[in-house]
Each structure stands twice: as C-alpha cells, then as structure tokens.
Amino acid sequence: MSQIADCIVVGAGLAGLACSRALVRQGRRVLLVEAADRVGGRVATDSIDGFRIDRGFQVFNDAYPEGRRQLDLAALRLGRFEPGALVAEGSTLMRVSDPWRRPFTALASVVSGVVGPADAIRTARLRQDALRGFRSGLVDPDAPPAASERTTAAELAARGFSEGFVRRFFVPFFGGVFLERLLDTSAMVFLFDFAMFSLGRACLPAGGMAAIPSQLASGLPHGCLELGRRVRSARPGVVTLEDGSELVARDVVVAADGPSAAAMVPDAFCGGWAQRSWKSTRLVAFAAPRSPLARRTLLVSADPGGVIDNLTVPSDVAADYAPPGRSLITVSTRHTADSQGLEEAVRRQAQGWFGDATAAWRHLTTVEVRRALPDESPTGRQARPGMPRLADGLWLCGDHCGTASINGALASGRRCAEAILAAS
Ligand SMILES: Cc1cc2nc3c(=O)[nH]c(=O)nc-3n(C[C@H](O)[C@H](O)[C@H](O)COP(=O)(O)OP(=O)(O)OC[C@H]3O[C@@H](n4cnc5c(N)ncnc54)[C@H](O)[C@@H]3O)c2cc1C
Structure with missing residues (x-):
C-alpha cells in the first residue's frame, strides 16, 4: 500500500494541531484525522x-509560553479577567487581589482581615x-x-500558610x-500555574475558547485535515479507520486523549498512562438581562457545602459571548445532582449573593465533561509516558504526556513534531 502522507496525526485537539503545524512548517506532508465534526477536542464552544x-x-493564560510561541494572540481579541478573585463564603463576598498589579485592592484585603499579614x-x-x-x-511541569x-496541599503547609487562608483562597481558586x-495536584503544576497567574491574566477569546483551535487549524494547508474519520x-x-480501511505513512502520531490513545495502540505500547484516572466537571449556563458582577472578575466559592465551584460572566470579559444587551452567566461545578436539581441548587446558592435578580436568569444548558483532566497528583504524574516515541514510526502526544493544560497540550504536540523531525 502506498504512503498517503509522511505523517498521519490522529486527533485534532490542541496537541494534534500543534504537532501537525510544526511538521507542515518543515515541509512534511501531513494528514490530520479527527473523529469529531470539528477541531479542538476538549476546547469547544457551542452556540445556543x-x-x-x-x-x-476554561481560560487561556496570556503568559503561557506555548501560547505566545504558537498563537496570534492579537487575532484572538482576548478579554482579560481582573487579577485575583472574588471569594464567596456564606453570603459574604470578599476580594482577594494581586498586590503587584492591584496594590490598593490588595491592601484593603489585608486591612479588612481577609488576608492576614503573615x-x-x-x-x-x-x-x-x-x-x-x-x-x-526549575519549575517546568512538562519535565x-x-x-x-x-x-499542592503539602507545599502550602510547608510554607506555613494558615488553614483559613488555604480554605478561603487556595482551595476555591x-x-x-x-x-x-x-x-x-502536584506542587510542580501549582507553582507553574502560580507563576502564570503572576505574570499573565486569565483570558477568554472573543466568541469563545474554540477560537484557539480554529486559529491553529486555519494555518493548515488545504486537504490536510479530515473530520469525521474515527480511527480504530x-x-x-x-x-x-473504523470502516476497516488502512492509511499508511512513515510516521503515525496518536494525539488523542489518554484513554482513547490507550484503546488505539497495541497493548505492548501501553504503560501506566493507560490506567490513569480522570477528573470530571459540569458547567451550568444562564442567560440574564444584566451581569450580577460589578467587575470582570472570577467568583470562587469557599463553601464546601455549596454546589458552585466558581461563577463567571464571560460576556463581561470578552466580546461576542452574548447577544447585545444580554449577559451570559456560567457556573462550574463538580456536583453530580441531576440537571434539574443542580440548576435549582445553583440558583439557591447564587441567590444568597445576588438576591432576587437570579429569578430573571434563564437556564440555557448544562454541559457535562466526563474526562476533563487527567489525575495530576504526584502519583498520577509518575504514570505519564516518558517519551513521545512508542516505537519506530509510532508516536504519542497530548496533555496526558505533559501537563493537563492548553500550554501543556501545545507543548506536547510541538515536542512530538520536533522528535519526529530529529529522527528522520
Ligand atoms: C472543562 C475543562 C476545563 C479546562 N480548563 C483549562 C484551563 O482553564 N486552562 C487550561 O490551560 N487548560 C484547561 N483545560 C485543559 C485543556 O483544555 C486540555 O489540556 C487540552 O485541550 C487537551 O488537548 P489535547 O489535544 O491533548 O486533547 P483533546 O482535546 O482531548 O484532543 C484529542 C482529540 O482526539 C480526538 N480523538 C479521540 N479518539 C479518536 C479516534 N479514535 N479517532 C480520531 N480522533 C480521535 C478527539 O475527538 C479530540 O479531538 C481544561 C479542560 C477541560 C475539559
């Protein structure tokens, strides 16, 4: 059978897109096959x-080194959240800010006792x-x-942080x-994220996170990407492919999520990474006549009994998230109540913060993401595949190979391409 490309990349998430682009840039003929009818994998946006x-x-951090390297940030028209967060405890909302970028707000947090001087x-x-x-x-979670x-909990304890501050800020944020x-989660991941939040801002692209993979895909040559092609x-x-047909190339890159990759490659190439556990999450979205927040802020809940992990108003932060004159409110939760029960519980908790304004919120959708992030505890990270090369002509990339983030997925794809180029 003749080779249809130098390299077949399976999966058009961020890792597969980054890998394909890096190979194409070096003149390789690439075929990127994706099971879904769109690119982006776990970075997706729906219209309702x-x-x-x-x-x-999810948010993009504009300090991510791979984002700066691989994306045209200006073209994404990023909207930026305020540094820090609004922390909810009971019905009280407290601001915790970044003293380097918002010194007066941060000082007010100390004066009001939200953050102790120590x-x-x-x-x-x-x-x-x-x-x-x-x-x-030295702080490189991809190493x-x-x-x-x-x-992270052990790191914060070793640094002497008070239990109250950990509970009020680090746990919810x-x-x-x-x-x-x-x-x-490993302190290595935490320290990297802390550095990113210190250097950059949490951002949303205009029109939704899917703008990120769309931009990457737009840089691929015509005919390079085939959607709706599931690999068995x-x-x-x-x-x-699922229909039994075979595609041949010098190199094959499996850029699917960890569990899908494990199901795809021969058992002999599966290591501990194939058994790694994954974390899930849900998002509840509401349409509202106006934003309940005064600033472009992330509201995180420090109430262990509440269903809300965080609440944001994406339409306050970036363009095109809501029709003119309307606001989009999204709530992130790990709660597993049925959709109706969850919506009611979210409303009840939010009512404690915003009062009767929540009565005007219209439920748009509840989205469940079962496999959102791989376990990144120190033990979970030990199970990562060490190298992108599984065998001659078979390669692996994706966030499960590095760090579970946009930065980690982009880095993994680029490094895999570099390893293929170096080997050929
Ligand atoms: C809810 C949520 C919140 C997040 N929050 C953040 C955040 O705030 N900041 C941040 O930096 N990161 C965040 N992340 C992590 C980030 O989105 C991921 O790490 C990254 O998108 C993973 O990209 P990937 O290419 O490795 O994998 P994926 O996006 O999973 O891409 C794999 C692709 O392979 C395809 N595929 C699978 N099986 C097959 C097959 N058999 N045949 C063909 N194609 C196949 C899939 O359809 C998919 O398109 C979040 C993720 C989620 C889900």
Missing part, C-alpha cells in the same frame, strides 16, 4: 440562542519562588517528574483550576 457557551469553564508575606515569597523557578527552568514531588478540592487502531506506520 446567540450565546457562546464553552464546553466546560499570609500576605508568605504569598509574596511564594510568588518570588514560583517566578524564579519558572525563569530558571520528567521527580520522585520527590509533593502535593486552585481547586477550580485543578478540578479537585483536596489540592492533591494505530500501529507503526499504519492507521486503521
């Missing part, structure tokens, strides 16, 4: 009644260490994990990023 609803709450000093040290580590390359990696409340199996140099 003129609202743009991301499939699970925790403010510890935060300053943490920021310094995270930035120094990032700049020197092979050390056996001594500890959890980083718990929202990690999609878990125990903070058992992949082995060195050969991809078998």
